[in-house]
Amino acid sequence: MPVTLEKIPGKEERVILSMGPQHPSTHGVLRLVLDLEGETVVRAIFDIGYLHTGFEKSFESKTYSQGITLTDRMDYLAPLSNNLGFCLAAEKLLELEIPPRAQWIRVLLTELTRIQSHLVWLGTHAIDLGAMSVFLYCFREREDILHIFEAVSGQRMMTSYFRIGGLALEPPLGWLKAIVKFVKMFPGRIDEYEALLTRNPIWLRRTQGIGTISAQDAIAFGLSGASLRGSGPDWDLRKRQPYSSYEKFDFEVPTRREGDVYARYLVRIEEMRQSLRIVQQAIDGLPEGPVKANAPHIVLPDRESMKTSIEALIYHFKIVTEGFHPPVGEVYQAIESPRGELGFYLVSDGSPKPFRCHVRAPSFANLQALPKLIEGRMIADVVACIGTIDIVLGEVDR
Numbered sequence: 190m191p192v193t194l195e196k197i198p199g200k201e202e203r204v205i206l207s208m209g210p211q212h213p214s215t216h217g218v219l220r221l222v223l224d225l226e227g228e229t230v231v232r233a234i235f236d237i238g239y240l241h242t243g244f245e246k247s248f249e250s251k252t253y254s255q256g257i258t259l260t261d262r263m264d265y266l267a268p269l270s271n272n273l274g275f276c277l278a279a280e281k282l283l284e285l286e287i288p289p290r291a292q293w294i295r296v297l298l299t300e301l302t303r304i305q306s307h308l309v310w311l312g313t314h315a316i317d318l319g320a321m322s323v324f325l326y327c328f329r330e331r332e333d334i335l336h337i338f339e340a341v342s343g344q345r346m347m348t349s350y351f352r353i354g355g356l357a358l359e360p361p362l363g364w365l366k367a368i369v370k371f372v373k374m375f376p377g378r379i380d381e382y383e384a385l386l387t388r389n390p391i392w393l394r395r396t397q398g399i400g401t402i403s404a405q406d407a408i409a410f411g412l413s414g415a416s417l418r419g420s421g422p423d424w425d426l427r428k429r430q431p432y433s434s435y436e437k438f439d440f441e442v443p444t445r446r447e448g449d450v451y452a453r454y455l456v457r458i459e460e461m462r463q464s465l466r467i468v469q470q471a472i473d474g475l476p477e478g479p480v481k482a483n484a485p486h487i488v489l490p491d492r493e494s495m496k497t498s499i500e501a502l503i504y505h506f507k508i509v510t511e512g513f514h515p516p517v518g519e520v521y522q523a524i525e526s527p528r529g530e531l532g533f534y535l536v537s538d539g540s541p542k543p544f545r546c547h548v549r550a551p552s553f554a555n556l557q558a559l560p561k562l563i564e565g566r567m568i569a570d571v572v573a574c575i576g577t578i579d580i581v582l583g584e585v586d587r
Contacts, residue, residue: 217582240586248546252512266306272351278522278533291355297471300464306527314576354488355481396451400562400574410558414529419453426525512541552584
């Protein structure tokens with residue numbers, strides 16, 4: 190960790206510490222400028238922009254379908270959640286109705302995405318605070334989910350499987366068996382994590398009363414996801430503004446009122462249990478039928494139909510080479526990603542490429558509260574405060 194110290198003129202007891210611009214707990218490249226008085230952080234300033242990707246500008250040079258692959262690289266821990274948010278926004282623009290089977294599979298896979306994202310958060314957060322075993326266990330379970338993603342889409346990490354109008358293709362034979370096996374196994378593994386951490390006196394001392402933020406301040410800063418619900422507000426877009434058939438699923442929204450690092454840990458642990466509950470319901474009630482909307486001028490035809498139908502071949506050629514033309518207008522669609530409210534604002538001028546695409550990224554919004562969590566705390570608590578908001582810098586520096 191590159192660190193530089195600088196004395197403040199006239200205040201010999203105060204020191205400026207530059208923490209970064211690299212640190213393992215930040216999931217990217219973040220720099221913090223800390224004003225220290227002894228070991229207490231008097232003032233904290235975060236410095237972003239080291240990882241600027243230009244995703245939002247890049248959307249303007251891609252057709253709507255090509256833009257999907259940009260979304261799953263924006264937050265590498267929640268690629269399918271990002272796919273879903275962008276596809277839903279485009280489908281709202283097109284007023285496209287998605288088949289029930291495609292909606293339920295989307296829910297199933299995005300909840301698995303939430304679990305694997307929380308596993309990375311828990312493992313890295315624990316190792317930042319000295320609990321190495323939890324890191325190894327979390328990544329062991331995450332591998333099972335990545336194997337499922339690879340079986341379905343062909344890609345472990347930047348999984349790109351959702352398409353405007355439904356799914357890329359029907360899942361392979363036997364795909365549900367691996368998910369059923371995971372659902373049966375995982376509750377016991379969550380119990381293992383809790384046995385190691387939840388009542389561990391060292392974990393409690395490193396997390397309880399650390400990085401506190403009130404519900405009023407959390408709302409004022411624009412926090413969402415577990416970072417908000419850890420302070421009390423019961424706000425989850427899957428319940429408040431249901432999308433992709435979430436209104437048909439029965440689950441609870443975990444909240445805590447303490448507003449500290451420990452509270453946000455408990456919220457995410459319970460969120461994994463609730464996601465399992467949703468996955469089980471999706472398996473039990475998975476509808477039959479197509480996985481793509483009946484919109485040949487928008488949705489790519491099946492490979493088999495292209496071998497026998499000249500119309501299908503022509504539609505495929507035109508969609509791939511030119512894209513489709515949505516009506517002129519603008520839409521905003523938000524979903525509940527593992528980090529909070531992820532929103533896509535699309536502006537169409539009638540051409541095959543978005544005139545504008547702006548992303549309401551939860552990592553960027555949640556990062557605004559970091560100085561509030563850090564200031565007044567000991568420097569030893571800084572990494573705990575960074576980890577507790579679960580940021581991904583690819584989503585911050587868009």
